Amino acid sequence: DADVTQTPRNRITKTGKRIMLECSQTKGHDRMYWYRQDPGLGLRLIYYSFDVKDINKGEISDGYSVSRQAQAKFSLSLESAIPNQTALYFCATSDLIAGGPIEQFFGPGTRLTVL
């Protein structure tokens, strides 16, 4: 079974709809992240959480919100989807190692299309 799972894998929705993307992990990591990938722009950080009570905005948080329901679950919501939120969304996790490597482990991605 995959260590980091994302649901749904594909979603088509209409402008103005509320959408939730879910991420679950079995790696036991404290830190979780949401990124979006756009052609020519690489991966950009939307939100990140270093534990259940910690939520931080990333580079491009406007129009998004998150919820860390448990150590293993981190959800991303688009309250009112707009077409320029069409992108590939990735969840990632990392372990807490003070001063140590910061390798992040990624889920398979969710392809979101907003019409």
Added chain:
Amino acid sequence: DQQVKQNSPSLSVQEGRISILNCDYTNSMFDYFLWYKKYPAEGPTFLISISSIKDKNEDGRFTVFLNKSAKHLSLHIVPSQPGDSAVYFCAASALGQGAQKLVFGQGTRLTINP
């Protein structure tokens, strides 16, 4: 402002030859660098990393070189194999500043031709 830049969107290399992917950064606080590989319909997977205290790190066919004075790193793949065809992202972090966030480049699509 793009702090990590991969200026080549694509690269085509013949099988068996060396592939060299480049990455430049602007933030002098970055002290830890990673390369990720991404296949279609999959998430990025970690490939190799390097700390700023080193100038080279090698893992099998993959070697990463870091030139701190030029704020430049490169990934060498030798010999290149068809399975290496993927998008490669470089990423950087200011680990010494307590930041565990990664800043990614735009990616380079590598195609290995038989």
